Structures are given as C-alpha cells and as structure tokens.
Amino acid sequence: MDSGNGYDLAGFRKALGGVEVIDDPQIVRLKSRDFFWYSPILKAELNRKSADLVAVPKDQDEALRVLGAAAQFRIPVMPRGGATGNYGQLVPLNGGVMLATDRLDRTISIKPGVGRFEAGTLLIEIDRRTRSMGWELRMHPSTKRQSALGGYLAGGAAGVGSVMHGQLRDWGCIPGLKVATCENVPRTLELRGRDVAKATHAYGTTGVILEAEIGLVPVWEWCDAVVAFDHFMDSARFGQALAEADGIVKKQAAAVAWPIPSLFKGLKDECPEGKHVFFAMIAAGDREPFEALIKDHNGTLTAWRDTPDEDGHDAPIYEYCWNHTTLQALKTDKSVTYLQTVFPIGRNLEVVEAMYKKYGDEVMLHLEFQRRFGRVNCSALQVVRWKSEERLYEIIRDHEAAGCIIPNPHTYVLEDKGPKVIAQDHHLDFKRGTDPYGLLNPGKMRRWKSA
Numbered sequence: 099m100d101s102g103n104g105y106d107l108a109g110f111r112k113a114l115g116g117v118e119v120i121d122d123p124q125i126v127r128l129k130s131r132d133f134f135w136y137s138p139i140l141k142a143e144l145n146r147k148s149a150d151l152v153a154v155p156k157d158q159d160e161a162l163r164v165l166g167a168a169a170q171f172r173i174p175v176m177p178r179g180g181a182t183g184n185y186g187q188l189v190p191l192n193g194g195v196m197l198a199t200d201r202l203d204r205t206i207s208i209k210p211g212v213g214r215f216e217a218g219t220l221l222i223e224i225d226r227r228t229r230s231m232g233w234e235l236r237m238h239p240s241t242k243r244q245s246a247l248g249g250y251l252a253g254g255a256a257g258v259g260s261v262m263h264g265q266l267r268d269w270g271c272i273p274g275l276k277v278a279t280c281e282n283v284p285r286t287l288e289l290r291g292r293d294v295a296k297a298t299h300a301y302g303t304t305g306v307i308l309e310a311e312i313g314l315v316p317v318w319e320w321c322d323a324v325v326a327f328d329h330f331m332d333s334a335r336f337g338q339a340l341a342e343a344d345g346i347v348k349k350q351a352a353a354v355a356w357p358i359p360s361l362f363k364g365l366k367d368e369c370p371e372g373k374h375v376f377f378a379m380i381a382a383g384d385r386e387p388f389e390a391l392i393k394d395h396n397g398t399l400t401a402w403r404d405t406p407d408e409d410g411h412d413a414p415i416y417e418y419c420w421n422h423t424t425l426q427a428l429k430t431d432k433s434v435t436y437l438q439t440v441f442p443i444g445r446n447l448e449v450v451e452a453m454y455k456k457y458g459d460e461v462m463l464h465l466e467f468q469r470r471f472g473r474v475n476c477s478a479l480q481v482v483r484w485k486s487e488e489r490l491y492e493i494i495r496d497h498e499a500a501g502c503i504i505p506n507p508h509t510y511v512l513e514d515k516g517p518k519v520i521a522q523d524h525h526l527d528f529k530r531g532t533d534p535y536g537l538l539n540p541g542k543m544r545r546w547k548s549a
C-alpha cells in the first residue's frame with residue numbers, strides 16, 4: 099500500500115506490529131483537523147488536507163514504535179491531543195500519520211503543588227484526579243473539557259487562571275517534561291528548568307511529549323459572575339483594577355464589548371441589550387470586595403452563581419472567554435473571524451481605548467486580563483468583521499505601529515506568528531538532535547532544513 103505522497107504505508111504498518119491503526123479515510127480526515135476554520139485564510143488552505151493513517155498507541159512503548167517506524171520509512175508524524183488548536187497546528191500538509199495520544203492517560207504522580215501525567219490525559223481529567231486530593235490546575239485553556247495536557251503545552255499559551263498565575267511560559271509553570279525523539283531508534287529525554295522551552299509551544303516539531311509536570315494550587319470554591327457596563331472603558335478599567343487587586347482571589351477576568359454579547363445564544367438574561375459585559379470567576383468568599391470594586395467602576399452585577407459542574411450541561415462562564423468568545427460568536431455569525439493582540443505593558447488601557455474608538459464594531463474588543471512575567475496586562479482576542487486579507491493585514495500593521503504584539507492566528511508557521519512572539523533558536527537547535535529527518539509535523543517550522 100502506497101500513499102499518494104509516495105510513502106510505503108504497508109511497510110510502515112508492518113513495522114508497527116500490533117499498534118492500533120485507523121485507516122477509514124473519513125475518520126482519518128476528521129482526526130486531521132482542528133479549529134483552523136476560524137480563519138478564512140487557513141480554511142482556504144487547509145480544508146482538504148488529511149493524514150494517511152492514524153496510529154493509536156496504547157502506551158509509551160507503542161508510541162516509540164510509531165516514531166521509530168516513521169523514521170525508518172521517512173513518513174511525517176503529527177502528534178495529536180484533543181485537536182482544539184486554532185491555527186491548523188496539527189493539520190498534515192503532505193499526508194503522513196497522526197499520532198493520537200488519547201490512550202497515554204496515566205497519572206504518574208500527584209504531589210503538593212505539582213502533578214505529573216501522561217501527555218494524552220485530558221485537562222478536565224487532571225482536575226478531577228487532583229481535586230479529590232485538594233489540588234487543581236493553576237491554569238487551563240477554556241477548552242479544558244477537550245484538550246490534552248501535551249497538546250496544551252505544545253500548542254497553547256495561557257488561559258483560565260492566568261490572571262493569578264501567569265502564562266505557561268512563566269517560570270515554574272511546567273517543571274519538567276519527558277520527550278520522545280523521531281529517530282530509527284527513538285530516545286526519550288527528560289527536560290527540566292529552562293530546557294522545558296525546547297519542546298513547549300513548538301507544535302510538536304521538536305519532539306513528542308510523553309509525560310509532563312504541571313503546577314497545581316489548592317482548590318477554591320469558584321463562582322461565575324457577569325457584570326454589565328454602560329461604557330466599555332469602564333469595564334476595561336475594572337478589569338485592570340480587578341487583576342491588580344491581590345486581595346480578591348480570581349481565576350478569570352474578561353471584558354467583552356457590545357455587540358459581541360448580542361451574538362451569544364446562551365447568556366441572554368445575563369447580558370442586557372446594548373451593555374458591555376465582564377466575565378469573572380471569583381472565590382466564593384470574595385463576593386463583597388468584588389461588588390465594592392464593581393460599584394467603584396459604575397458596573398451592575400447581573401449574575402453570580404456557583405461555577406457549574408463541568409460534567410453537566412450548563413456552560414461555565416469560562417466557555418465564553420479566551421477563544422471560546424470567538425467560537426460562541428461564530429455559532430451565530432459565520433462571517434466573523436478574529437485577531438490576537440498583546441497590548442504594550444504599562445500603556446495597555448491607553449492603546450485599548452485608541453483602538454476601541456478607531457475600529458468600533460469592525461474589530462470588536464474582547465480583553466483577557468492576565469499576569470505576564472509578574473506584571474498585569476491584557477491581551478485581546480478581538481472578533482473581527484471579515485472584509486479581506488488586505489484589510490486584516492492593514493489592521494494588524496496599525497496595531498503593531500501602536501506598540502502591540504500580534505501573535506497572528508491566521509498562520510500555522512511558527513516564525514510567522516510575529517518576530518517578538520516566539521524565540522525560535524532553542525527550538526531549531528533542539529530539533530536538529532531530536533528529528534534528524536524533519537518528520538515531526540513538517541512545514542510548521544519554516545527555518546528547518548532537513549539534513
């Protein structure tokens with residue numbers, strides 16, 4: 099059996115021994131997709147791409163066998179977690195094998211402040227296992243129900259909890275990783291301290307994460323809150339004040355400008371017509387100081403309830419935050435797309451206000467307040483009315499001229515995310531040793547040249 103790309107799939111499968119393989123083209127195609135379709139640019143390019151096969155190793159030994167066989171037969175391998183990446187990070191550009199990590203889901207250890215799990219463990223499952231021992235994830239993406247640990251570390255950046263605990267890149271967040279190489283005889287490496295960055299946010303191009311350690315904090319009783327504002331800048335200033343209020347324990351803080359809430363199907367009662375809203379997760383005991391801060395900023399609390407059990411049907415408020423805001427908007431209006439913007443620290447609200455006044459309903463503001471390397475800032479995941487690629491890049495250039503960093507979500511190439519976003523040298527250097535044939539998720543790291 100040969101693939102359209104000239105790979106010896108029959109030889110590859112034989113070398114896999116008993117590793118489970120999916121070859122139904124429809125299922126393989128579905129498993130080759132993520133949320134790239136948020137972007138009209140990526141949708142046009144990636145919509146028809148598919149792997150040739152999906153390999154589903156049942157344990158780490160089998161995962162190494164897949165990597166060894168891929169190296170021997172020179173077949174691309176794309177590691178796959180929950181497939182919630184939104185830049186086409188996992189989409190194969192020239193066929194090959196999806197390496198599904200679903201069954202690598204064992205707990206290695208749970209200790210005070212840190213847990214170690216296999217990479218395919220879903221984040222919601224990690225929270226379940228650690229909560230029973232009094233601990234929870236410091237942060238997780240809004241896709242906690244669907245994302246796997248390895249996929250989050252290889253493809254994500256921050257999330258729910260970042261307002262207290264910073265980004266994945268913040269020191270101490272990921273104490274250690276076990277990574278597998280893609281060689282004829284694959285090796286495993288333990289990365290610790292600074293070395294962890296060699297395999298994080300690299301889209302799996304530098305190694306396959308088999309296990310990871312992640313920071314935990316003591317469990318809090320959380321409440322979801324919605325606050326309405328007449329003026330968007332009041333809600334933005336409230337966000338900054340809340341993020342800086344170290345006495346209020348919180349997990350989520352997002353300002354969402356009207357008319358984005360008009361696109362939400364699920365929160366009609368909590369989001370009054372014409373009002374800008376603020377979504378927060380606050381420790382149950384901190385309601386009183388939270389309400390005092392709302393009053394100071396001319397807001398009105400429209401909802402306060404226990405954060406719903408994630409096993410139930412009700413969406414927690416964080417499923418309206420981060421990249422879920424865009425998803426909730428897209429459910430109603432398929433013509434919108436999005437941007438990602440980090441505002442200049444120290445001047446963030448000034449630039450937010452300028453952009454709000456300039457772009458109004460064309461670039462609808464959604465701000466996520468968070469700590470970054472010890473300082474409070476906000477980034478935006480704006481909902482953008484799509485006009486054309488030229489217009490999108492005009493808006494990007496204008497934000498950059500104002501001092502913003504744009505981690506461009508309309509590309510799957512690491513380098514094209516923006517020069518200031520990703521330090522690539524450590525990834526590239528590491529890849530030379532871990533992936534000598536350039537088979538790990540090819541095409542996602544432009545500077546790679548196979549030996």
Ligand SMILES: Cc1cc2nc3c(=O)[nH]c(=O)nc-3n(C[C@H](O)[C@H](O)[C@H](O)COP(=O)(O)OP(=O)(O)OC[C@H]3O[C@@H](n4cnc5c(N)ncnc54)[C@H](O)[C@@H]3O)c2cc1C
Pocket residue numbers: 132133176177178179180181182183184187188199217218238239240241244245246247248249250251252253254255256257258300301302303305306307308420421422425539
């Ligand atoms: C609705 C929505 C909301 C989101 N919210 C957030 C958010 O709050 N914060 C955030 O940071 N991101 C967010 N994202 C982006 C995405 O959810 C995160 O990047 C996510 O955690 C990815 O996890 P995953 O398991 O789905 O990874 P996948 O999509 O499966 O993979 C992501 C990348 O990592 C690689 N990869 C997967 N597993 C491994 C492994 N074991 N070893 C090496 N490489 C691997 C893949 O090849 C791919 O390049 C959101 C996306 C959507 C669609």
